[in-house]
Amino acid sequence: MPDKQSEQLNKLLSGLARGEPDYLDGIYLFIGKRMFAVATSMVGRNDAEDVVHDSLIKIARFAHKYKQDDNPAAWILKIVRNTALDLIKRKKAHPAASTEEFFSLASSDYAPDKRDDAIMLEQAMKKLAPDEMRAIYLKYYVDMTVREIAAEMKISKSAADRLIQKAEENLKFALSAGRN
Amino acid sequence: MKDKRLEEQFKGYFEGVEIPELPNNIVADAKKSVKRRDIRLPRFAKIASIAASFVLVFAVAAVLIARADFTVVQPEGGNQSGSAGAPPTASTYTADALLDPIDKDVYALSTDDENYKSLKFLKTLAYKPNAEVTEMQTYSFKDSGEIAHVYAEVTLISGARYDATVYVEFTEETFDELKDYSSFKTGTYRGLSYRLETVYPEDEEPVNKLYVEKDGVKYYFNIQSSDENSYIKCLELLLQK
Numbered sequence: 001m002p003d004k005q006s007e008q009l010n011k012l013l014s015g016l017a018r019g020e021p022d023y024l025d026g027i028y029l030f031i032g033k034r035m036f037a038v039a040t041s042m043v044g045r046n047d048a049e050d051v052v053h054d055s056l057i058k059i060a061r062f063a064h065k066y067k068q069d070d071n072p073a074a075w076i077l078k079i080v081r082n083t084a085l086d087l088i089k090r091k092k093a094h095p096a097a098s099t100e101e102f103f104s105l106a107s108s109d110y111a112p113d114k115r116d117d118a119i120m121l122e123q124a125m126k127k128l129a130p131d132e133m134r135a136i137y138l139k140y141y142v143d144m145t146v147r148e149i150a151a152e153m154k155i156s157k158s159a160a161d162r163l164i165q166k167a168e169e170n171l172k173f174a175l176s177a178g179r180n
Numbered sequence: 181m182k183d184k185r186l187e188e189q190f191k192g193y194f195e196g197v198e199i200p201e202l203p204n205n206i207v208a209d210a211k212k213s214v215k216r217r218d219i220r221l222p223r224f225a226k227i228a229s230i231a232a233s234f235v236l237v238f239a240v241a242a243v244l245i246a247r248a249d250f251t252v253v254q255p256e257g258g259n260q261s262g263s264a265g266a267p268p269t270a271s272t273y274t275a276d277a278l279l280d281p282i283d284k285d286v287y288a289l290s291t292d293d294e295n296y297k298s299l300k301f302l303k304t305l306a307y308k309p310n311a312e313v314t315e316m317q318t319y320s321f322k323d324s325g326e327i328a329h330v331y332a333e334v335t336l337i338s339g340a341r342y343d344a345t346v347y348v349e350f351t352e353e354t355f356d357e358l359k360d361y362s363s364f365k366t367g368t369y370r371g372l373s374y375r376l377e378t379v380y381p382e383d384e385e386p387v388n389k390l391y392v393e394k395d396g397v398k399y400y401f402n403i404q405s406s407d408e409n410s411y412i413k414c415l416e417l418l419l420q421k
């Protein structure tokens with residue numbers, strides 16, 4: 001059953017597919033920060049804005065190809081990811097150097113209680129092994145499926161499944177240790 | 181399948197991610213790529229769709245009638261005017277002493293109850309694709325249970341970003357926190373009188389504090405935006421039929 005955010009994003013994408021440009025404002029409002037986070041994690045802060053800009057153009061162009069049953073956030077973030085990869089290829093640059101950079105975004109804009117949570121998450125992530133950190137990044141940051149994660153990490157689906165489970169357990173443990 | 185707890189944790193994390201100030205062109209450029217599509221339904225589908233709409237309308241009406249409470253409640257003192265909120269004795273009221281937050285569906289209230297039609301603009305906002313109502317709370321008087329005011333927090337993106345807190349007040353008396361609004365400078369927009377004051381917090385965008393009284397209901401807005409005329413957005417919302 002789709003959650004509230006997926007329902008809203010589905011509605012916005014379907015409005016955009018009908019040719020209503022204002023629905024793009026809503027999409028940016030709902031998922032702009034996450035788009036920016038994924039882009040930053042892949043190309044760094046300087047190029048992230050260009051990636052988000054180009055991704056929004058692609059979303060506007062291809063919204064009619066989106067199937068309503070899909071996960072809308074995953075569809076949008078896949079576009080961001082592919083756009084970032086295109087830029088990396090074009091510039092012949094390397095992707096963001098370390099996974100740790102993906103989790104250094106906690107900003108002063110957070111409400112104090114949320115800032116504590118964000119910092120705790122960043123610290124907990126840094127306690128994971130590099131492959132666990134990457135698996136969590138691909139699953140929760142980029143919204144990839146287990147199959148996609150397996151392909152991305154060049155491991156079997158069952159190995160990816162085991163890795164994700166272990167990473168989730170370790171992350172939850174690190175989070176509760178951080179709270180106590 | 182994502183772990184619920186971790187998913188929530190990441191959701192909160194992404195909400196606070198620092199992004200650059202909403203660049204004017206970032207969404208505007210992309211909008212130029214949107215092509216209006218003429219979605220033509222086959223004839224039978226059109227007929228089926230119209231028929232389905234009728235069925236839906238009848239079903240909703242039947243549910244509403246079945247759930248309606250037709251008992252007549254006599255107001256204290258025999259006043260049957262049905263006005264929204266009997267005035268309390270003090271000229272201002274405070275949250276701690278007199279108010280209770282109550283669980284009330286504001287959107288349903290705005291359509292089902294004549295006395296609260298003034299709340300309809302909040303429903304309009306909630307349905308806008310480029311707006312989000314992030315909080316909504318109704319407060320009633322502890323003693324009478326009558327609605328004192330509705331508080332809402334809204335974000336709208338339309339050219340610029342607008343973050344607003346809104347109070348809609350149904351009493352003659354004024355909520356203590358809002359008593360200063362009646363002293364702001366007056367103005368008129370498309371025949372609607374308002375009072376306005378702009379404050380400039382340090383290192384932040386200006387806040388337009390707007391007060392409007394319309395059809396016996398009082399509206400208070402605090403709108404923070406880079407758009408100096410952000411209050412016009414609110415006035416236009418109130419002017420919408």
